[in-house]
Amino acid sequence: MNSIQPPISDVVARSADIPWVPQGSGNVWFKPLRISVAQNRWVNLLKVTKGGVVNRHRHLAEVEGWVIQGRWHYIEHDWAAGPGDFVYEPPGDVHTLVADVADEAEPMMTLFSIHGAIEYVDENDELVHIETAETKLRRYLEHCESAGIAPLDLAY
Numbered sequence: 231m232n233s234i235q236p237p238i239s240d241v242v243a244r245s246a247d248i249p250w251v252p253q254g255s256g257n258v259w260f261k262p263l264r265i266s267v268a269q270n271r272w273v274n275l276l277k278v279t280k281g282g283v284v285n286r287h288r289h290l291a292e293v294e295g296w297v298i299q300g301r302w303h304y305i306e307h308d309w310a311a312g313p314g315d316f317v318y319e320p321p322g323d324v325h326t327l328v329a330d331v332a333d334e335a336e337p338m339m340t341l342f343s344i345h346g347a348i349e350y351v352d353e354n355d356e357l358v359h360i361e362t363a364e365t366k367l368r369r370y371l372e373h374c375e376s377a378g379i380a381p382l383d384l385a386y
C-alpha cells in the first residue's frame with residue numbers, strides 16, 4: 231500500500247466491494263472511497279439510520295457534500311439537506327449532524343469530500359478526539375481485518 235505517491239493511473243473504486251465501517255456510537259457508518267494520508271483528506275459515503283447522530287465536531291478545512299438519499303440537518307444551522315442538494319462547509323464550521331429519516335430501512339446517504347482534520351468536541355467545545363486521514367484509514371483496515379475482508383488500496 232502506497233500512501234505517499236499518487237497512483238500511476240486512474241482509479242475506479244467499486245463501492246459495492248467496500249464495507250460500511252461503523253462510526254461512533256451507533257447508527258452511523260462510513261464507506262471510504264479514497265483516503266490520502268499524505269494530503270490529510272478523504273472522500274467517503276456517510277450512512278445514518280433513524281436515530282443516528284454524528285457528534286459535535288469542528289472542521290479544520292473545508293468540506294463538500296452531495297446528498298444521495300434521505301434528509302438531514304445540523305443542530306447548529308437552520309437548514310436541512312435532501313436528495314440532490316450540495317452542501318459546502320467552510321473551515322472552522324462546528325456542527326452536529328442529525329438524520330431526519332423515519333424509516334430504519336431508508337437511511338440518509340451523503341458523499342462527503344473532507345479536506346482536513348476533524349476535531350470532535352464536547353458541549354463546551356473542549357476537544358475529545360481528532361479524526362485525520364490516518365485514523366480514518368486505520369479504522370477501515372481494522373474493520374476489514376475483524377470482518378475477514380481483504381482491504382482495497384484506497385490510500386492515494
Ligand SMILES: [Fe+2]
Binds near residue numbers: 287319
Ligand atoms: Fe461535519
